[in-house]
Amino acid sequence: MAGTPTRVGELAAYLATPSGDGPWPGVVLVHEAFGLDDNMRAHADRLAAAGFLVLAPDLFSRGRRVACLRATFAALSRGSGPAFDDIEAARQQLVDDPRSTGQVGVIGFCMGGAFALALAGRPGWSASAVNYGMLPSDPSALDGACPVVASYGGRDLSLRGAAAKLEEVLAARGVAHDVVEYPRAGHSFLNPEDLAPWYIAPLARFVLHAGPEPESARDAWARIEAFLREHLGG
Numbered sequence: 001m002a003g004t005p006t007r008v009g010e011l012a013a014y015l016a017t018p019s020g021d022g023p024w025p026g027v028v029l030v031h032e033a034f035g036l037d038d039n040m041r042a043h044a045d046r047l048a049a050a051g052f053l054v055l056a057p058d059l060f061s062r063g064r065r066v067a068c069l070r071a072t073f074a075a076l077s078r079g080s081g082p083a084f085d086d087i088e089a090a091r092q093q094l095v096d097d098p099r100s101t102g103q104v105g106v107i108g109f110c111m112g113g114a115f116a117l118a119l120a121g122r123p124g125w126s127a128s129a130v131n132y133g134m135l136p137s138d139p140s141a142l143d144g145a146c147p148v149v150a151s152y153g154g155r156d157l158s159l160r161g162a163a164a165k166l167e168e169v170l171a172a173r174g175v176a177h178d179v180v181e182y183p184r185a186g187h188s189f190l191n192p193e194d195l196a197p198w199y200i201a202p203l204a205r206f207v208l209h210a211g212p213e214p215e216s217a218r219d220a221w222a223r224i225e226a227f228l229r230e231h232l233g234g
Contacts, residue, residue, distance in 0.1 A: 012061040016048035025232035026094030026104040029056035030112030039191040103232045120145040127231035139169045147176035149227035151220040153185035155209035182216035189213035
């Protein structure tokens with residue numbers, strides 16, 4: 001199953017549509033720091049095959065890539081800004097799509113995982129799937145959060161202890177959740193390919209221990225898909 005190019009306002013985007021007749025629950029996919037690459041499109045296609053209408057905006061497509069990257073991380077740090085507006089526009093586009101049930105979740109990877117967690121406590125989202133995403137600095141951002149499924153790699157030194165902390169924060173707030181840390185996995189373990197650029201190889205190898213880990217990924221995807229079906233329908 002292959003998706004198609006589309007737009008979210010000024011942004012390029014990728015839309016992956018399930019086979020058969022809808023309507024289907026929607027999922028906004030927020031990409032990692034390397035952008036909307038083949039790994040992210042593969043994730044969108046996978047979720048579409050599982051019965052979700054997936055829209056993935058390219059947050060770096062408004063202007064020069066480096067400037068967009070800086071602006072996106074600045075928005076993430078502030079908790080507001082164009083990146084949040086763009087993701088909200090993607091959510092509304094799915095709500096308005098006649099092929100959608102109107103129930104929309106968010107899934108994010110790396111940088112996108114941090115956005116997915118930041119969005120979980122905001123109106124309009126029915127579920128959040130967080131994959132190796134940085135935790136918000138203020139736990140109160142998760143007050144009243146939608147259900148959260150989260151997956152982390154135990155070998156990822158940049159997020160050491162994040163899974164346990166997130167479990168604690170969500171449990172204390174009574175948020176429905178499923179948080180797992182995979183001991184054999186590092187950062188980006190859900191990606192089918194290692195597409196990290198050469199210039200971050202030392203960081204990826206010695207700190208993030210990044211790259212595919214198929215056994216952990218199979219279990220994580222099964223959990224993600226089941227959790228989204230439970231909380232989005234479909």
